Amino acid sequence: MMSETKTESIAELMDGLGKAARRAAGELAECALDVRNRALSAAAAAIRRRSGDILQANDKDMAAARERGISAAMLDRLLLNDERIEAIAVGLETVVDLPDPLGRVLAEWERPNGLRIQRVSVPLGVIGIIYESRPNVTADAAALCLKSGNAVILRGGSESFHSSRAIHRCLIEGLEAAGIDAAAVQMVPTTDRAAVGYLLSSMRGALDVVVPRGGKSLIQRVQDEARVPVIGHLEGICHVYLHETADTEMAKEIAVNAKLRRTGICGAAETLLVDRRAAERLLPPVCSALLERGCEVRGDETTCALVEGCIPASEDDWSTEYLDSIISVRVVDDVDAAAEHIRRYGSGHTESIVAEDVAAVDRFFARVDSAILLHNASTQFADGGEFGMGAEIGIATDRIHARGPVGAEQLTSYKYLIRGSGQTRP
């Protein structure tokens, strides 16, 4: 695609995408729900119909990745197969089923002077998505943007370039079937990293927000370079705190699930905090269950004394996102000490308290300020799908605009509609 246009500068290219996106966003904002949904359904059909093309494109990416000696984990993220392609199509259809995020009356009231005020949801406008190797993000992110009436500029990782392009083609088919401007979903047609720099630093006005989705180094780059608003997704150093009133069996099940169900997601627990008064009762069975399942346990002194097979934790462990079968374990004095530990070492993502005492739960909920707090449930529920949002672009840990799972509803802004009968201001 880009081979013919190498002479064109990145700036020209990106400004062109920006202009087309803004034009498409204007149309999309007025697009009825059934038209947006029709595009999504048609895209799902195209994904199924063109699965052969998508697999072929993916083969190309996989071969190049293997040649470059990419890690097994990354190869797995990159890989598409029939099952995963079907999941992409189903994902699009899930978004069709979501309620319309646009035109919701978020608040309304009347003023003493008779003015009737409504706050009504509208699209954000143009969204930039920067992501890494998972090609399914191309469809997931575009679907949420489209559902919420936003034009989107997608910039996927270079490893998944061909796979993403094949999926993008299906999305365009969907737009065309619904009569929507194809510029509603654009993909940056080059793997040149300068395009990301330009998108972050020079497209203020063209982009209303950028959503990065990827690992720490991507997020860091976005935060360093962005001159456009960002909906931020930091790392997830999530905690499970076992209160002295925790049920032993439940504590074990939640700790094992929170840590080990999937270790590579941001909602996976990294640290277990245990009340001193219940350490003897809880630590041996909980840690044994983790160790039995192949999890490395790095504990403080008390933990190491109580748990056979425990390795001593260092100060660094408390602020490490392992994303692996490793957990750090610390004994704390009470809810306040747990909250203090989380404030100091956590990333404001997701924490869970296991307790039977409601007062302790309330105190934990009040004192810990993370995007998601759970009582007697696994941190792995930190997921837009599990929240019933249908899908998500990620979990925001910044406090501006959206916090927690970012779904279609979070990709909206609002405007005020005020109806009067000739009022002037005294």
Place this chain on the structure above:
Amino acid sequence: MMSETKTESIAELMDGLGKAARRAAGELAECALDVRNRALSAAAAAIRRRSGDILQANDKDMAAARERGISAAMLDRLLLNDERIEAIAVGLETVVDLPDPLGRVLAEWERPNGLRIQRVSVPLGVIGIIYESRPNVTADAAALCLKSGNAVILRGGSESFHSSRAIHRCLIEGLEAAGIDAAAVQMVPTTDRAAVGYLLSSMRGALDVVVPRGGKSLIQRVQDEARVPVIGHLEGICHVYLHETADTEMAKEIAVNAKLRRTGICGAAETLLVDRRAAERLLPPVCSALLERGCEVRGDETTCALVEGCIPASEDDWSTEYLDSIISVRVVDDVDAAAEHIRRYGSGHTESIVAEDVAAVDRFFARVDSAILLHNASTQFADGGEFGMGAEIGIATDRIHARGPVGAEQLTSYKYLIRGSGQTRP
């Protein structure tokens, strides 16, 4: 204040403010409503009690400003008198009367697995406010931040330094009376412009958001330099559109009020758009009313032909925020043409349609994407107080986080509280 600490670097100074603010924010987030309100009431009392000190400090600022040959308009913004000081105290009390923006359950639902999810409002955290010469902003901004549980770092204009400091002292008295950490409301204790640069570029993590409040050059600086999230307040190029079904008398009253009630506020109308089919009926009386009140009228060809005393408008007029007794007037074909003009030249702030035809109003509301749209009412209602928000820090024209008037409610974020009974994720 700063004279003794000149050797301390700006970075050390600002980092110190940031750390103290973060600590105070942690306490404030758990502060009950009556404690926050007590601080505001006590601050209002201190403002009244110390009005002599405040006036003396203001004299100092006024003398220095006169010496520097500052404009009459700026001197007026800087001036405090008994009436204005009373208004500051009343402003604080108005914020006391607002409902608690914290702890609101914004949404709640239950999942099929039994998890009960609540989205609950919480403070943003630490807010930086950069403003210009009006000393009352010191109290207004601090009050909204305090009400919404946020710590604030205030950086006022150097012209109002002494006045702001005197007001700040009263705010501290209020905090002390309520037993709240004085670092909840801090003022940058130096007029060194480097402090603004540091605040914008190097306090990511320390500040959750910066709210600039001032003229175009301040906003420009903030947008250019900010590495922290900004709630943006751009210029207000507001339009009044007279539909062909507009009532003549109402059109006249709204146009005059929108333009002339106060010309220096961002909600003042700058451009009048008039339907071609009603130009002959509407333009002569509406423009005469404006001209009679000393307003300069700059019109397109049709307007100039219909209105005696009209000056030809140039292309630049359509994108100029006069903030003065000048209005540009253009004849358009219909609602769509009006919307197109606004899209092209407007700033997304506030627009009003005067019309009797409801379908035209609906179309205008759908096609124009500004923060505030009014039907048969003056654009000068674009104000937090007029919305019933009690007060505002400004009108946001960006689309992220808050749009329109930014009051106490808009200075909040949220977190999710999820209650389970032992759920693990399959």
